[in-house]
Amino acid sequence: MAETLRVFINEKPVEVARGAAVRDAVARHDRALADLLASDAAYVTDGVGRRIDPADAVGEAGAVFRVIVTARRGPPQLSRDALRRWPKAELHVHLDGCLRPATMLELAKAQRVRLPADTPQALAAALTVKGASSLEEYLTKYQYTLAVLQTAAALERVAYEFVLDVAAENVRYVEVRYSPLLHRPALTMVQAIEAPLRGIKRAEAETGTKVGLIVCGIRTRPAAESLELARAAVDYRTVGLVAFDLAGAERGHPAREHRDAFAHASRHGLACTCHAGEGDGPESIREALHVCGAQRIGHGTRLSEDAALLEEVVARRVPLEMCLTSNLHTHTVTAIAEHPFRRYLERGVQASLNTDGRLMDGITLTDEYFLAHTALGLTREQLARVVLNACESAFLPDYEKVALVSRVQSELEAL
Ligand SMILES: [Zn+2]
Structure with missing residues (x-):
């Protein structure tokens, strides 16, 4: 039996491996079209117009597929x-x-932790949250990564590799978050905070990318743990935290229950951010x-479900850390084309793009920018504004923020 077969995408013949997915055939035909498909800005039908799942196998030789673009706003200008x-x-x-999936497998082997797959590709596929039905289901995937992160050496390594990976796609400044509470009792709070800081410092020195560490209280855990975490965190305020x-999980677990932790952090000069308006409505943002x-x-x-609050966020320049693909995966939005990111940006919200x-x-951060460009139609100028929004929203002392903004601005102008 032949290893490859010929199918037709928009009337053009394409050779693909037997068993390949329809989206792979589309990618062989036209990479830009495949990107639109991946971002829900296009869909696929069979030869008689019945809609099919791009993840399905192409089936038999001679199969005919059509890709219909629904949300293209002019050809993408940026690759x-x-x-x-x-x-x-x-x-x-x-x-x-x-x-990194390969790192996860190594850590699991050394620590005798069972994972749902044993090759990097299969593991990446098993952990993807595409198709989760809710934020709650999305969060269950973290049990596998947390299982291999219960030693200081693992936390340090993963933090180090993370910075290398983001630096490789030209991220000049990143704030990365995690919850030290989820590494106990294997580690003490101090060990769980110091391990990633060590990895970050090493990677910062090697890459020149600047990094801030954010610690997360967890809504579903007792408020006393959040306060304990905030108390521990303020001691590391001057060394990268x-x-x-x-x-x-946001719904049913109000932030107000953890207000003492926020109050302690801000009293001691530690900045505060809060997940809100993702798994629950605007009242959660208000709180x-x-x-x-x-x-x-x-x-x-x-x-935007609360017009007055939107006004306030614009007027006070409250930055929104927005995540397009993640919002699709958690069903916060039903399609990328419906994501409010562009509307907020044009309304004057200080919104940034994040993974x-x-x-x-x-995804990578580059993918998220490309998606905003191809599926939401953000222009080059708007994307540059988003980069600067992120820099201006950084939790950095003012003099460092000014330096970051001017460095990135001059790099953008030199492109
Ligand atoms: Zn998040």
Whole structure:
């Protein structure tokens, strides 16, 4: 039996491996079309117009497929490669959602931890959260990465490799978050904070990328643990730990229960951000801002459901750390074309683009910028604004922030 077979994409013959997915055939035909498909800006039908899943196998030789573009707003002017070369900054990404699959397998082997797959490709596929039905289901994938992160050496290594990976796509500044609470009792709080800081320092020296560490209280855990974490975190304020955050299942677990932790952090000069408006509505954002005093909001996707709050966020220049692909995976939005990112940006919100979890969401920051360009139609000028929004929203002392903004701005102008 032949190893390859010929199918037709938009009437053009394409040779693919037997058993290849329809989306692979589309990618062989036209990479840009495959990107639109991946971002829900296009769909596939069979020869008689019945819609099919791009993940399905191509089936028999001679099969006919049509790709219909629904949301193209003029041809993309920037390639993924060009955006990879852009200087960028990222503010919202979870360390335990960013492991290299090969590293995960090595750590699991050494620690005798069972994982759902035994090759890097299969593991990446098993951990992707594409198709999760809710934020709660999305969060269950983290049990596998956390299982191999219960030693100081593993946490240090993963933090180090993470910075190398983001530096390789020209991220000049990144704030990465995790919860030390999820590494106990294997590690003490101090060990769980110092291990990633060591990895980060080493990678910063090697790459020149500047890094801030954010610690996350967890909504579903007792408020006393959040306060304990905030107390421990303030001791590391001058050595790279830049903020306190609250993460975890949002609905039914209000941020106000953790307000003492936020209050302690801000009283001691530690910045605060809070996941809100992702798994719950605008009242959750309101609480993060008004009760907990968060200076930034993680996601904030559902902000526009409260017009007055949207006004306030614009007027006070509260930065939103937004994540397009992650919001699709958690069903915060039903399609990328419906994501409010562009509307918020044009309304004057200080919004940035972020990955949330590179392994879990199967993306890089470059991919997220490319998606905003191809599926939401953001222009070159708007994308540059987004990069600068991220820099201006950094939890850095003012003099360092000014230096970051001017460095990135001159790099953007030199492109
Ligand atoms: Zn997040």
